[in-house]
Amino acid sequence: MKNCIQSIILILFIIFNANAQQDISIEDLKTPHSPGFQILDIAPTSIERPANPKALGVSLLSLTSSGTVIPKNFAMEISPYWYTKSDNANVYQYLSINTENKETFDIKGILRKMSISIASVFNDSTSGSLIKNTNYISFGVRTTLFTYREASQNEKLNQSLKNITDKIKEIKSNDIEKRKLIGMRVKYRSELNNETDQDKKAVIISKIASIETQIDNLIEASPEELEKKLDADEEVQKNIKLLKQLPLFQLDGAFAYSEAIPGNKYENNRFNRSGFWLNASFNALSINKEKLNDCLSILGTLRFITDNTLVENTLNEFKKNKAFDYGLKAEYTVNDFSVSIEYLKREYSDNSELNSERTVGLLEYKLNDNLYFTGTYGKNFGAENNLFTLFGINYGFGKSSLKTE
Numbered sequence: 001m002k003n004c005i006q007s008i009i010l011i012l013f014i015i016f017n018a019n020a021q022q023d024i025s026i027e028d029l030k031t032p033h034s035p036g037f038q039i040l041d042i043a044p045t046s047i048e049r050p051a052n053p054k055a056l057g058v059s060l061l062s063l064t065s066s067g068t069v070i071p072k073n074f075a076m077e078i079s080p081y082w083y084t085k086s087d088n089a090n091v092y093q094y095l096s097i098n099t100e101n102k103e104t105f106d107i108k109g110i111l112r113k114m115s116i117s118i119a120s121v122f123n124d125s126t127s128g129s130l131i132k133n134t135n136y137i138s139f140g141v142r143t144t145l146f147t148y149r150e151a152s153q154n155e156k157l158n159q160s161l162k163n164i165t166d167k168i169k170e171i172k173s174n175d176i177e178k179r180k181l182i183g184m185r186v187k188y189r190s191e192l193n194n195e196t197d198q199d200k201k202a203v204i205i206s207k208i209a210s211i212e213t214q215i216d217n218l219i220e221a222s223p224e225e226l227e228k229k230l231d232a233d234e235e236v237q238k239n240i241k242l243l244k245q246l247p248l249f250q251l252d253g254a255f256a257y258s259e260a261i262p263g264n265k266y267e268n269n270r271f272n273r274s275g276f277w278l279n280a281s282f283n284a285l286s287i288n289k290e291k292l293n294d295c296l297s298i299l300g301t302l303r304f305i306t307d308n309t310l311v312e313n314t315l316n317e318f319k320k321n322k323a324f325d326y327g328l329k330a331e332y333t334v335n336d337f338s339v340s341i342e343y344l345k346r347e348y349s350d351n352s353e354l355n356s357e358r359t360v361g362l363l364e365y366k367l368n369d370n371l372y373f374t375g376t377y378g379k380n381f382g383a384e385n386n387l388f389t390l391f392g393i394n395y396g397f398g399k400s401s402l403k404t405e
Contacts, residue, residue: 059075
């Protein structure tokens with residue numbers, strides 16, 4: 001299994017063309033946890049580390065649930081960029097790499113990194129802010145607002161891309177020769193069609209036969225063969241590791257809106273909660289810089305919430321309240337495994353009795369390029385039944401390639 005940093009996983013597979021332009025297939029992007037789960041306080045983590053979204057992502061959570069016609073504890077998220085990008089979209093723009101080896105101050109990644117999601121949750125007991133026997137449907141959007149990379153990091157990334165591309169050219173150099181031979185064959189076939197002298201025709205036919213033999217002897221490496229050669233090449237793998245380095249600083253934004261549907265009856269639906277939040281991440285710390293396979297990130301979040309809370313001593317009366325969430329998270333990732341702990345404080349502007357805290361630890365493991373397992377344990381928001389234990393699965397779908405020009 002390839003060594004990688006789980007949050008910006010960029011295991012590259014390059015398909016070589018005869019011209020200078022290359023296609024880089026970014027196959028191992030990760031879809032973050034849905035804002036729809038986060039607004040309902042049931043996501044494995046409320047403070048998300050930077051990640052480039054897959055074209056399509058699906059999350060499943062193992063919360064206790066009972067019968068309902070609406071899918072339980074399920075989220076689907078799509079990234080429109082991978083369906084609408086131009087043919088000339090390049091990896092430098094997507095990863096915010098400055099091609100002149102200067103510092104990156106990128107505020108143009110809003111559309112490139114945007115993802116849209118829908119989530120469904122069913123709760124069979126009163127827990128935290130969730131009411132018993134109620135379905136919750138939520139919609140969310142997230143994106144990257146600002147990315148900063150140091151000049152020295154951009155220089156390394158640019159050199160890594162060049163080194164990988166040069167290696168691909170070396171591995172598949174016979175493709176150039178094959179194209180030349182095919183061009184010569186086309187030329188001789190044209191001459192054969194216009195030639196009337198039988199002796200000259202025989203000579204041309206002999207040349208064509210010789211060219212076809214040479215073409216047959218040139219075995220063009222298949223994508224699978226190429227990937228195996230890249231995996232076995234230590235220099236290529238070293239450059240791929242360099243490409244996985246997170247930006248020094250990144251600011252992400254998200255918005256989510258949710259409705260509650262008591263008793264699984266649509267006519268009972270009501271507004272539940274909405275929120276807008278910012279996540280800031282600092283990703284400069286590494287315990288093992290030589291191997292480039294670990295990263296310690298410090299993250300902070302600030303979230304503004306409009307919450308429709310249950311009035312005390314009633315069963316069906318709700319009142320809108322304003323609240324702020326703020327907190328910190330520390331996350332350490334090595335190879336395919338990460339461990340983190342986060343703390344958030346929730347304060348209501350009109351009712352301090354509703355104030356609460358969330359403290360959870362999270363373990364995450366990447367089983368393969370598209371599948372992640374998460375386990376969370378700790379204390380969730382709310383005063384009642386706030387023990388939080390969760391097992392989650394995050395699937396990613398879709399392969400997308402970007403130009404290196």
